Amino acid sequence: MTLVFDKLRKQYGQVVAIDDVTTSFAPGLIHGLIGPNGAGKSTLINMTAGSYSVSSGSIALDGKRLDTLKKYQIANSRVARTYQNIRLFDQMTVLENLEVCFYPADVGGTWKEVVWPPYASARREKRREKCMDILRFFDLQGYAETDAGSLPYGRQRMLEIARALVCEPRVLLLDEPAAGLNHHETAELTARLAAQRVPDRITIVVEHDMDLVMKLCDNIIVMHHGKLLFQGTPAEVQASPDVQLAYLGTANDIDEIRAAAQDRRAQLGIRARRRS
Amino acid sequence: MSVAETLTAAKPHSGRAISFLVFAIAIALIAASPFLPNYYVRVINSLLIYILLGIGLNIVIGYTGLLDLGFVAFYAVGAYSYALLASPQLDLHWPFLAILPVAACLGAATGILLGIPVLRLRGDYLAIVTLGFGEIIRIIINNLDWLTGGPKGIARLDKASILGIQVARPIDFFWLLLITVLVAGVLVWRLERSILGKAWAAIREDQDAARGIGINTTNAKLAAFATSATIGSIAGAIFAASQRFVSPESFTLQESVLIVLMIVIGGIGNILGIVAGAAILMLLPEVLREFAEWRILFLGLLMIFLIIVRPAGIVPRSFGPDKLIRRLFGK
Amino acid sequence: MLGSLIQQTVNALTIGSIYALIALGYTMVYGVLRMINFAHGEMFMLGAYVAFLVLSMLIGTVGAAGAIALAAAFVIAIFLVGVIGVGIERVAYKPLRNSTRLAPMLSSLGVSLSLVTGIQILAGPQPVAFPSFFPVVRYQVLGGTITSMQIGILIAAFALMFGLQFLVNRSRIGIIVRAVSESRPTAQLLGINVNGAISMVFFVGPLLGAAGGILYASYYGIMTPTMGAVIGLKAFTAAILGGIGSIPGAMLGAFILAFVEVGGTALLPVITHGMLGTEYRDVLSFAILILVLLIRPAGILGEAVSEESIVYKREF
Numbered sequence: 077m078t079l080v081f082d083k084l085r086k087q088y089g090q091v092v093a094i095d096d097v098t099t100s101f102a103p104g105l106i107h108g109l110i111g112p113n114g115a116g117k118s119t120l121i122n123m124t125a126g127s128y129s130v131s132s133g134s135i136a137l138d139g140k141r142l143d144t145l146k147k148y149q150i151a152n153s154r155v156a157r158t159y160q161n162i163r164l165f166d167q168m169t170v171l172e173n174l175e176v177c178f179y180p181a182d183v184g185g186t187w188k189e190v191v192w193p194p195y196a197s198a199r200r201e202k203r204r205e206k207c208m209d210i211l212r213f214f215d216l217q218g219y220a221e222t223d224a225g226s227l228p229y230g231r232q233r234m235l236e237i238a239r240a241l242v243c244e245p246r247v248l249l250l251d252e253p254a255a256g257l258n259h260h261e262t263a264e265l266t267a268r269l270a271a272q273r274v275p276d277r278i279t280i281v282v283e284h285d286m287d288l289v290m291k292l293c294d295n296i297i298v299m300h301h302g303k304l305l306f307q308g309t310p311a312e313v314q315a316s317p318d319v320q321l322a323y324l325g326t327a328n329d330i331d332e333i334r335a336a337a338q339d340r341r342a343q344l345g346i347r348a349r350r351r352s
Numbered sequence: 353m354s355v356a357e358t359l360t361a362a363k364p365h366s367g368r369a370i371s372f373l374v375f376a377i378a379i380a381l382i383a384a385s386p387f388l389p390n391y392y393v394r395v396i397n398s399l400l401i402y403i404l405l406g407i408g409l410n411i412v413i414g415y416t417g418l419l420d421l422g423f424v425a426f427y428a429v430g431a432y433s434y435a436l437l438a439s440p441q442l443d444l445h446w447p448f449l450a451i452l453p454v455a456a457c458l459g460a461a462t463g464i465l466l467g468i469p470v471l472r473l474r475g476d477y478l479a480i481v482t483l484g485f486g487e488i489i490r491i492i493i494n495n496l497d498w499l500t501g502g503p504k505g506i507a508r509l510d511k512a513s514i515l516g517i518q519v520a521r522p523i524d525f526f527w528l529l530l531i532t533v534l535v536a537g538v539l540v541w542r543l544e545r546s547i548l549g550k551a552w553a554a555i556r557e558d559q560d561a562a563r564g565i566g567i568n569t570t571n572a573k574l575a576a577f578a579t580s581a582t583i584g585s586i587a588g589a590i591f592a593a594s595q596r597f598v599s600p601e602s603f604t605l606q607e608s609v610l611i612v613l614m615i616v617i618g619g620i621g622n623i624l625g626i627v628a629g630a631a632i633l634m635l636l637p638e639v640l641r642e643f644a645e646w647r648i649l650f651l652g653l654l655m656i657f658l659i660i661v662r663p664a665g666i667v668p669r670s671f672g673p674d675k676l677i678r679r680l681f682g683k
Numbered sequence: 684m685l686g687s688l689i690q691q692t693v694n695a696l697t698i699g700s701i702y703a704l705i706a707l708g709y710t711m712v713y714g715v716l717r718m719i720n721f722a723h724g725e726m727f728m729l730g731a732y733v734a735f736l737v738l739s740m741l742i743g744t745v746g747a748a749g750a751i752a753l754a755a756a757f758v759i760a761i762f763l764v765g766v767i768g769v770g771i772e773r774v775a776y777k778p779l780r781n782s783t784r785l786a787p788m789l790s791s792l793g794v795s796l797s798l799v800t801g802i803q804i805l806a807g808p809q810p811v812a813f814p815s816f817f818p819v820v821r822y823q824v825l826g827g828t829i830t831s832m833q834i835g836i837l838i839a840a841f842a843l844m845f846g847l848q849f850l851v852n853r854s855r856i857g858i859i860v861r862a863v864s865e866s867r868p869t870a871q872l873l874g875i876n877v878n879g880a881i882s883m884v885f886f887v888g889p890l891l892g893a894a895g896g897i898l899y900a901s902y903y904g905i906m907t908p909t910m911g912a913v914i915g916l917k918a919f920t921a922a923i924l925g926g927i928g929s930i931p932g933a934m935l936g937a938f939i940l941a942f943v944e945v946g947g948t949a950l951l952p953v954i955t956h957g958m959l960g961t962e963y964r965d966v967l968s969f970a971i972l973i974l975v976l977l978i979r980p981a982g983i984l985g986e987a988v989s990e991e992s993i994v995y996k997r998e999f
Contacts, residue, residue, distance in 0.1 A: 125564060151566035163564075165557035167669075168550070176550040180566040189546040190539055196546065203547075239565065419785055421792075469977050476719050477976055479788060480919055484969035487916070495962045605912060609796055616789055645804055652797030659790045660778045 083133035108293030156245035166225025406626035408583030414621030417556030422486030430588025459585020505599025619665030686826025699941030700840035704895035705918035708888030724915020730893025731900035734760035768889025926985020
């Protein structure tokens with residue numbers, strides 16, 4: 077039961093965003109995806125969720141290809157995601173935002189819901205129970221009847237994660253869940269995500285907040301220019317000189333940082349010339 | 353201050369008083385209808401037809417957030433279904449109750465047929481394609497003389513009868529329409545509250561995020577289109593039976609736009625809003641009899657004004673039937 | 684045969700150039716605001732009515748409808764409609780710029796309806812005979828008949844289109860409009876006067892549409908308050924056909940549509956053995972619209988807007 081990327085590639089014309097990435101994600105763990113801006117972290121998430129097409133290679137969950145499916149079919153394979161820029165259903169209530177996730181399971185009973193009120197209320201009750209559970213977990217129960225769009229920013233982030241979790245996904249993709257949150261909120265988020273580490277779930281977090289990544293993740297994948305640079309436990313990543321050079325910037329030697337910066341500038345220069 | 357503002361903003365008990373007042377007027381109007389002169393019954397009948405059309409189109413525009421400017425095509429499908437199956441035109445004389453399901457199915461089929469190709473398009477193109485589709489249907493009706501009678505239309509439609517009871521006088525149609533509106537209104541309202549209705553709302557809010565939670569948006573939108581077309585078609589069949597005459601003139605683009613106008617003015621996405629919108633649309637020319645030709649100008653300007661100042665319309669989405677019921681009978 | 688071919692070609696060019704003038708307005712507005720302006724067909728109609736009004740006022744003061752009076756009426760009328768266009772944008776669309784995508788479209792629908800009924804009330808719903816803006820002389824070219832009116836329309840329309848090309852590609856305001864079309868937020872960040880660019884588009888678009896209306900009314904010798912609806916839809920088809928947002932695309936689409944229409948109208952009864960007559964001409968254009976949207980929604984010269992790029996734009 078794993079998620080496997082096999083020679084996964086994404087190209088926009090001449091620009092290679094993801095360069096033949098091959099890796100696999102074990103269940104029950106939280107995987108951190110880190111790397112500098114433009115390394116291709118979000119692109120990986122978007123390809124897995126079906127928001128972007130795959131140029132070549134494949135993505136498979138339990139041996140079942142995901143990359144050939146449409147976006148809604150991927151979601152129905154129990155792959156859930158959040159977005160870098162929060163995308164809630166603004167003019168629906170918090171509760172409705174979660175309820176609607178049961179559409180794939182419940183849509184078959186729509187006509188019965190329309191003509192037979194007791195069936196409808198039983199169904200609704202069942203859905204609401206599950207939704208309220210997850211709302212309570214995220215301390216949002218007081219907002220159930222509020223429009224999602226009018227929630228404060230931090231709550232919106234929580235709601236989006238709640239929406240991804242409500243149908244108990246097997247793959248949970250979080251695209252910068254802590255972006256824009258304050259210290260206190262980030263700590264809460266870390267605790268909640270840690271509590272959601274269930275045995276058969278693969279969680280992948282793209283995040284810039286290193287504190288969160290190091291505390292939360294069991295396995296960290298470092299990306300650089302569309303390639304896998306390093307993979308290991310938080311301690312291993314922190315100890316790796318490659319990662320320090322490429323990204324973490326914890327190197328004490330100022331010359332090293334300068335060299336790395338020079339290197340980047342050279343690469344950018346090559347890219348700029350290629351474009352023109 | 354509008355009625356709805358009073359309803360939503362004022363203290364509960366005064367809001368409740370107004371709810372009761374509106375409710376009482378509606379009941380009184382229904383109770384008084386049998387005793388009104390035929391002219392007024394006819395006005396109320398067209399009010400009910402517009403409400404029915406509004407309930408249908410609102411599924412697509414209000415719930416799902418797709419701008420359909422060719423709705424009148426489905427209305428025409430229903431009207432011509434009745435005209436062809438119950439008139440000397442093809443010498444067919446089916447009973448009304450047999451035609452109704454045929455019209456409904458034809459409407460749904462037309463909706464799906466139009467929907468399959470166009471629902472994949474970006475939302476704003478949909479408006480223009482449906483508009484074109486509405487015009488195509490009208491032009492075809494106008495020119496298919498051997499079948500539709502062309503611009504002259506089809507006259508001498510059969511008198512409708514339901515289970516042996518003749519439905520011919522305006523008041524008969526009043527009861528038929530009232531029942532249809534109530535049934536359609538309740539069903540559609542329940543549909544809105546069902547899981548499919550929630551999916552429609554999600555598509556309206558963010559189609560891509562809706563796909564991201566597993567909604568097959570094409571199917572959900574098709575369902576909206578088909579349901580809406582079915583109701584439009586049923587309205588058309590009843591309209592044809594009550595007029596006992598159909599011609600392409602009843603199915604112009606302007607008619608489609610008027611229904612959109614009615615929904616937007618009344619309160620987009622809310623069945624109660626449609627009733628308010630239809631009332632304004634129908635009662636305005638009665639009030640401004642001398643300025644009848646100013647009606648559409650006024651409505652057009654009112655729509656622009658409302659979209660800018662009060663985009664939710666006269667009765668906002670949040671004040672739905674459930675809230676009205678709670679106001680009237682709840683605590 | 685050759686004669687009728689030449690004649691039909693000139694007919695198609697004439698109609699195509701009028702479609703092009705209107706299509707440009709749709710495409711420019713879509714370019715800067717991503718909005719379908721349902722009231723644009725009414726700018727076409729207003730052009731004819733305002734020109735008629737201006738001309739009768741000029742004749743009232745000057746006495747006779749000389750060539751100068753006609754030219755002056757043309758210029759004054761299209762300028763006035765341009766100003767009206769800017770005014771409408773300020774009142775009915777500008778307050779909705781940060782609203783839902785549906786809102787400005789609905790508002791433009793209201794504007795369209797109000798303008799049509801407004802003119803119906805002011806000038807009556809019946810068709811009005813429209814004076815010819817060009818002397819009518821018939822020329823025989825290889826057996827086909829071409830009128831001086833057609834030549835005049837072609838010259839006027841092409842002059843306006845070249846003027847627009849110059850404005851967009853060479854002038855400062857053109858660069859600004861193109862920048863806003865590319866990305867409104869970025870343009871705003873760079874301190875570009877976005878409102879000015881949008882006003883410019885709502886001045887030039889209606890101006891060209893009005894010119895199209897005057898030429899059209901002059902060509903057919905008649906104007907009605909509802910003349911903008913169907914032709915507006917066709918011009919919109921042309922804009923989509925060429926690739927909405929693209930200025931050369933709108934012109935190309937307009938000519939393609941006109942040729943298909945003229946050719947189709949001539950051939951349709953022959954191909955279908957008289958089953959489908961010329962009255963299906965409008966059905967043909969709508970069918971083209973639907974086909975284009977299905978096969979190549981980006982149009983001939985438009986940039987492909989896939990869902991992916993929309994997601995991409997939203998996220999960054």
